[in-house]
Amino acid sequence: MTNILFIMCDQLRHDYLSCGGHPHLKTPNIDALAARGVRFDRAYVQSPVCGPSRMSYYTGRYVASHGAIWNFVPLRVGERTMGDYLRPLGLRTALVGKTHMAADEATMALYGIAKDSVEGVHLAECGFEPYDRDDGIYPPGFTEKGKKTGYYRYLRDKGYDTDNPWHDFANAAERQGGGTASGWYLANAPLAVRLPAEETETPYMTRRAMDFMAEAGDRPWCLHLSYIKPHWPLMAPAPYNAMYGPEHVVPAVRDGAEKQAPHPVYAEFQSHPESLNFSQDKVRETAIPTYMGLVKQIDDSLGELFAFMEEKGLMQDTMIVFCSDHGDYLGDHWLGEKELFHECAVRVPMIVVDPSPEADGARGSVSHALVEAVDLLPTFIEFAGGTPPDHVLEGRSLLPLLRGPAGRVPAGWRDMAVSEFDYSFRRFARETLGRDVDECGTTMLRTERWKYVYCDGFRPMLFDLAADPDELNDLGGDPDHGPVCASFQARLFLWMRQRRRHVTISRADIAAWTDKAMGYGIRIGFWSEDETVRGRPDETSTP
Known part of the structure; x- marks a missing residue:
């Protein structure tokens, strides 16, 4: 029996794991996973935003190809997703947690596809069976949407009887003197939520994954366990809210020169509230320990899940992937959140455990190959015995990296990673910069030495990663580097011409x-x- 456990965290940086080099945050269960498989230390997502990044993971296609350019942009009917490829290979393909999928309801209605039909559910849920979908992020205005989730019903059954227990209990604390302190505000980050740890989102999703595995029987499966954390609201349950302190916060990667005549797009994002706040040491020392606590809770929950799988005899024939949809600036480069292309935002943790004997030679190794989110779907297809349709999928299977000698990179492997971001949905950025809604595209090309960022209507950004690995010196406006920028613009044109267009033949x-x-x-x-x-x-x- 061949199974796939596809674990994704939301907004987890590549360097906030102990196996990723964090000096204080200990993640022994994720580290043990890396010791059983291959840790890819140069893995890049196709967009530093939840929705488009996830749609690339699920379709195996770049954002320019699938078209879901930002959160809540529907993935059009006709874009095949993970379940569409894996179900014909005999795998029950299910979801526990978040996808950020928005259904193309207009086209479904045009062709008379009912949302509650088998086909309609698959089209609306990225091809997954929604065993327990929960995208999280249900502030007061999203109360009705939150009521549709299993976690909402779980909290109500536990007696947390408000219209929005997700906010009022799982992401809020008791204010000293009475009242609710919301996790939406960074000042409240050190406070403990109003739930015991075992009733918060991460352990709940972990138990639901165990429920699925227990029910699956002998049929092979692919389970997408997609955690909502450490994405904001930044608030954790006890004891995780107090495990780390200001002394555990690593210094921000930034330089005052980055504020001197910065690129217009970069300057605009520096002015946003999350950036202005995370640029202050006090805010970082208040919020980041909670971020670390949320990561630690994920690691502890995974320890319970892996022990369950060992007990059920599932570890020896299950491919396990651990990754993130994007990173988080946390004050690096005078920024908060994500959305631009510095390493802390676009580079993610990626660990793959292939249980096959052919993978024994690479176990416990670190691969320095440039890999991308789009590579996972062809990897899953090939692992399950299928042939990835290379006229549709734009990634490449990782099996040659998993099953070769440790560290081997096959001849002809890519020498460039690509990521895309469209800031047209960021009204202040779009209007301040005077751009129309179709003039806000940005694209990153990352090679061994260079990182080039094309920006519609503006000069590019350019970083020499050999001389400036922290990306503090933007050379995009330097005339001496004009030929480098011109060569990358030509590469970008060629890359755009190579998108998979003949997807039906x-x-x-x-x-x-x-x-x-x-x-x-x-x-x-x-x-x-x-x-x-x-x-x-x-x-x-x-x-």
């Missing part, structure tokens, strides 16, 4: 179509029957 079918018309007796442009024998005109035989 394979390359083999295109090649086989050659000369079919002749076989059918169709004769276009020939002078005489003699020419059809030769296949082309002969200048001496035509008038």
